[in-house]
Amino acid sequence: MQSQVNQNIFDLFSEETISGVAYKNKSLKRAIINHLDKTGNATITDLTLALNISVPKTTSLINELIGDGLVKDEGKVDSKGGRRANIYGLVAESAFFIGVDVKHYHVNIGLLDFKKNLVSDEMQVPYLLANTQESFDHLIRIIQGFIGNLSAAHRNILALCVNLSGRVNSENGYSYSFFHFHEEPLSTIIEKITGIRTYLENDSRAMAYGEFHNGIVRDEKNVLFVNLDYGIGLGIMIDGKIYRGKSGFAGEMGHIPLFTNELICHCGKKGCLETEASGQALIRMFKEKIAQGSGSSLQHDNKLPEPLHLADIIQSTRNEDVLCIELVAGIGEKIGRGLSVLINIFNPELVVLGGILSQTDEYIRLPIRSALNKYSLSLVNNDTQLLMSKLKEKAGIIGGCLIARDKLLSVQ
Amino acid sequence: MQSQVNQNIFDLFSEETISGVAYKNKSLKRAIINHLDKTGNATITDLTLALNISVPKTTSLINELIGDGLVKDEGKVDSKGGRRANIYGLVAESAFFIGVDVKHYHVNIGLLDFKKNLVSDEMQVPYLLANTQESFDHLIRIIQGFIGNLSAAHRNILALCVNLSGRVNSENGYSYSFFHFHEEPLSTIIEKITGIRTYLENDSRAMAYGEFHNGIVRDEKNVLFVNLDYGIGLGIMIDGKIYRGKSGFAGEMGHIPLFTNELICHCGKKGCLETEASGQALIRMFKEKIAQGSGSSLQHDNKLPEPLHLADIIQSTRNEDVLCIELVAGIGEKIGRGLSVLINIFNPELVVLGGILSQTDEYIRLPIRSALNKYSLSLVNNDTQLLMSKLKEKAGIIGGCLIARDKLLSVQ
DNA sequence: GTAAATTTATAAATTAAATTATTAATTAAG
DNA sequence: CTTAATTAATAATTTAATTTATAAATTTAC
Numbered sequence: 049m050q051s052q053v054n055q056n057i058f059d060l061f062s063e064e065t066i067s068g069v070a071y072k073n074k075s076l077k078r079a080i081i082n083h084l085d086k087t088g089n090a091t092i093t094d095l096t097l098a099l100n101i102s103v104p105k106t107t108s109l110i111n112e113l114i115g116d117g118l119v120k121d122e123g124k125v126d127s128k129g130g131r132r133a134n135i136y137g138l139v140a141e142s143a144f145f146i147g148v149d150v151k152h153y154h155v156n157i158g159l160l161d162f163k164k165n166l167v168s169d170e171m172q173v174p175y176l177l178a179n180t181q182e183s184f185d186h187l188i189r190i191i192q193g194f195i196g197n198l199s200a201a202h203r204n205i206l207a208l209c210v211n212l213s214g215r216v217n218s219e220n221g222y223s224y225s226f227f228h229f230h231e232e233p234l235s236t237i238i239e240k241i242t243g244i245r246t247y248l249e250n251d252s253r254a255m256a257y258g259e260f261h262n263g264i265v266r267d268e269k270n271v272l273f274v275n276l277d278y279g280i281g282l283g284i285m286i287d288g289k290i291y292r293g294k295s296g297f298a299g300e301m302g303h304i305p306l307f308t309n310e311l312i313c314h315c316g317k318k319g320c321l322e323t324e325a326s327g328q329a330l331i332r333m334f335k336e337k338i339a340q341g342s343g344s345s346l347q348h349d350n351k352l353p354e355p356l357h358l359a360d361i362i363q364s365t366r367n368e369d370v371l372c373i374e375l376v377a378g379i380g381e382k383i384g385r386g387l388s389v390l391i392n393i394f395n396p397e398l399v400v401l402g403g404i405l406s407q408t409d410e411y412i413r414l415p416i417r418s419a420l421n422k423y424s425l426s427l428v429n430n431d432t433q434l435l436m437s438k439l440k441e442k443a444g445i446i447g448g449c450l451i452a453r454d455k456l457l458s459v460q
Numbered sequence: 461m462q463s464q465v466n467q468n469i470f471d472l473f474s475e476e477t478i479s480g481v482a483y484k485n486k487s488l489k490r491a492i493i494n495h496l497d498k499t500g501n502a503t504i505t506d507l508t509l510a511l512n513i514s515v516p517k518t519t520s521l522i523n524e525l526i527g528d529g530l531v532k533d534e535g536k537v538d539s540k541g542g543r544r545a546n547i548y549g550l551v552a553e554s555a556f557f558i559g560v561d562v563k564h565y566h567v568n569i570g571l572l573d574f575k576k577n578l579v580s581d582e583m584q585v586p587y588l589l590a591n592t593q594e595s596f597d598h599l600i601r602i603i604q605g606f607i608g609n610l611s612a613a614h615r616n617i618l619a620l621c622v623n624l625s626g627r628v629n630s631e632n633g634y635s636y637s638f639f640h641f642h643e644e645p646l647s648t649i650i651e652k653i654t655g656i657r658t659y660l661e662n663d664s665r666a667m668a669y670g671e672f673h674n675g676i677v678r679d680e681k682n683v684l685f686v687n688l689d690y691g692i693g694l695g696i697m698i699d700g701k702i703y704r705g706k707s708g709f710a711g712e713m714g715h716i717p718l719f720t721n722e723l724i725c726h727c728g729k730k731g732c733l734e735t736e737a738s739g740q741a742l743i744r745m746f747k748e749k750i751a752q753g754s755g756s757s758l759q760h761d762n763k764l765p766e767p768l769h770l771a772d773i774i775q776s777t778r779n780e781d782v783l784c785i786e787l788v789a790g791i792g793e794k795i796g797r798g799l800s801v802l803i804n805i806f807n808p809e810l811v812v813l814g815g816i817l818s819q820t821d822e823y824i825r826l827p828i829r830s831a832l833n834k835y836s837l838s839l840v841n842n843d844t845q846l847l848m849s850k851l852k853e854k855a856g857i858i859g860g861c862l863i864a865r866d867k868l869l870s871v872q
Numbered sequence: 873g874t875a876a877a878t879t880t881a882t883a884a885a886t887t888a889a890a891t892t893a894t895t896a897a898t899t900a901a902g
Numbered sequence: 903c904t905t906a907a908t909t910a911a912t913a914a915t916t917t918a919a920t921t922t923a924t925a926a927a928t929t930t931a932c
Contacts (some may be wrong), residue, residue, distance in 0.1 A: 068920060069888070070510050093910075100483055102890045107647060130909025131897035215839060224839070282805070286698055293807025294682060294843045300804040303837060306719065315837055385717070389801065392712035393694070395705025408564070425727055427627060427636070427716060431706045444912075480890055481918070505880075515881075515921050542879025543927040884923075891916065892923080899908075 051204050053142045055118035059234035062456055076109055088136035107277035118142050138162050146208035147448025151176050153337045157194045158445030184227045207245040211254040211444050218249045247455050253290050258447025259400050264438035268397040274407030278327040283367025300434040304386050325382035327358040333375055365408045384419020391424045391432055402437035464756050465529035465554045488521055495722035501549035515811035530554050550574050558620035559860025564589050569606045570857030580669045596639045611706050619657040621864035623666040630661045661868050665702050668695020670859025671812050680809040688817030690739040716798050737794035739770040745787055756783045785823055793823040796831020803836045803844055814849035
């Protein structure tokens with residue numbers, strides 16, 4: 049499935065050391081691709097100014113890139129005095145990237161083109177995430193099925209990224225929480241099966257990346273993304289880059305010891321934020337309340353759906369179920385307390401709330417906001433915007449696709 | 461006091477936009493300076509490989525830099541086969557930088573040359589930090605006195621950096637906790653008085669920077685530096701750069717709400733780490749213990765020194781005073797609990813303990829280490845080294861000098 | 873102890889890129 | 903509607919940088 053254009057991209061972004069002039073041309077071509085990537089499109093003059101090279105040099109590089117199939121002439125810009133300039137942009141269909149977002153009870157999977165358009169996706173593909181070979185095989189079948197369903201024009205796939213929850217080292221491609229069955233990195237194993245260059249990323253970080261580059265984030269460079277799901281995930285963007293820590297384990301905010309309860313967290317300790325402020329905790333607390341005699345619109349014939357999914361509670365909250373609203377607010381207050389610690393440490397420009405629980409919108413945002421006001425240093429807190437995810441449930445696939453794309457293009 | 465060499469450096473690192481060839485030469489010269497800065501010295505071949513330019517081009521740039529007085533020929537390297545290469549390095553005495561480290565009860569001030577040697581310093585200059593005009597005037601007199609005492613050869617000062625505790629925005633030069641009397645940024649005010657380009661930095665960040673570039677840090681890029689002083693400071697180095705947050709308020713670890721005590725922190729909240737795990741808290745607890753009848757070698761005729769300085773308690777701890785050792789261990793345990801939160805979030809390669817309390821060495825390090833083992837996620841914690849500061853009380857001045865130098869040279 | 877191999881430095885030749893000049897296309901002013 | 907002013911693209915010229923060749927300085931092998 050390797051086209052000539054495909055090969056040209058690999059060549060351009062390969063690491064092989066070449067000499068003098070050839071190296072400089074390659075660097076400049078990469079710089080042009082990166083500039084077009086950031087700005088969408090540009091004229092010769094734009095590029096000349098951005099890269100500090102002369103007009104004739106820029107022209108010849110652009111012509112080469114057009115010959116490579118990576119750039120195309122997009123016509124002329126409007127002029128307000130003077131000859132109209134040609135404008136150049138990336139060729140959307142020159143390459144595609146896949147993002148696989150693995151959730152607890154389903155998989156989302158999407159295809160992004162070279163210009164960062166999501167051209168195809170399959171949402172909510174039924175799946176049960178478990179740390180077993182069967183579960184892994186099922187995931188592979190879903191990926192292969194997705195590729196199989198693509199039109200021929202979309203099969204020029206350069207790379208894919210799989211988002212997994214838990215501890216993932218995206219540098220060496222190992223996943224420690226799931227599918228850690230072999231010596232080889234998981235990314236290599238998937239790569240061998242699918243024949244497509246594969247990267248691995250933590251789910252919350254991938255969502256943060258998506259939100260950062262194609263979502264709610266504008267010019268902010270230091271951003272925290274909170275993934276409110278069954279657990280509490282954190283994606284840290286610093287200086288516009290994903291922060292992963294030494295081994296890719298950064299962002300474990302679920303285990304801030306904020307409580308003096310007796311609940312044993314799965315990490316083995318007591319009092320972790322996750323024990324009282326996660327989706328898991330929400331379900332537990334909801335069931336407890338029902339057992340204690342509270343009523344909810346989720347009950348039919350005095351029975352709850354079994355298994356009770358987080359999505360059910362979210363839906364009821366949006367339908368103004370009083371018990372759900374109350375519990376979600378409680379979760380929000382606790383999340384806010386945890387977040388205030390992070391805000392004191394990071395002084396971020398922006399905190400984005402994402403993940404399934406964020407779909408309760410103001411029901412979760414307001415208690416978080418007021419907890420931030422209450423618990424974090426006001427001078428620091430005043431700097432921080434609190435916004436809801438824009439990409440919603442697509443943050444993961446878009447982020448995954450972008451990571452695959454940007455790792456390959458060494459844009460990150 | 462502006463020499464020709466001085467002017468050459470300013471020109472080389474100024475932001476003015478110049479055209480084509482001149483711009484490229486300037487960039488390459490900067491790149492050479494930066495490379496020599498990182499590696500200490502280099503041959504023409506080294507530079508050729510590092511910057512991807514040809515040998516004759518490198519030769520001519522080096523010759524220009526020698527003409528500018530910024531680079532010098534340091535003789536020949538040993539050869540193991542082939543003609544011996546000339547080696548080039550920065551000219552140490554081409555420029556100097558001042559670091560002013562403002563502590564609660566004294567000021568440290570030092571002078572660094574272009575090759576990052578500390579050529580002069582005055583430690584423990586008596587001073588009382590207070591948020592008053594008098595205190596500010598006194599600080600200025602100390603700086604001017606230090607410069608006055610320098611030999612003529614050392615007066616070619618390019619920039620200085622003042623380290624202040626509390627909230628400092630080093631980007632715009634405002635200090636919010638001290639000397640915030642005027643509309644103008646404090647850095648500009650000092651600049652006008654001294655005639656030297658001035659930068660401001662938070663004390664813990666400056667110490668972290670010193671430790672990072674000239675201290676205990678080797679190849680680690682993600683490092684936390686904990687400044688154990690009257691308060692608890694945190695310097696965050698990410699990807700080799702100081703992390704400051706949006707307005708320079710990042711790193712407020714003293715206000716993690718870990719306790720359920722009734723002590724009102726100066727931030728207005730209860731339960732902050734700082735209320736039980738700072739130098740301030742140590743003095744308070746020490747006095748309480750004495751009042752409750754405990755004995756200590758610090759007592760003479762049943763009386764404690766007044767005022768009782770943190771340094772006194774540190775000294776007694778090193779002299780094996782049992783009460784002091786006990787209290788320091790208690791502080792360590794609590795610091796460790798706070799740090800374990802940060803380690804879960806940052807997954808750093810290295811945590812460095814600095815500040816005056818760190819001079820109790822193992823008396824503080826061991827309780828911190830065991831608290832980390834107990835309270836942070838083992839997978840994450842296993843990644844993290846815990847080391848003591850190498851620069852000790854000079855971390856601040858060296859860091860300050862380096863910040864002044866690197867801001868000017870846009871190395872950061 | 874001399875020659876071969878290796879590495880650096882400089883000089884000469886060649887190639888590449890930047891300037892400058894020219895032509896083309898477009899808007900605004902008279 | 904024509905001309906001046908402006909901006910872009912291309913061609914011609916000049917300048918700059920890379921390559922290649924040569925000379926110089928060292929180490930190692932025979």
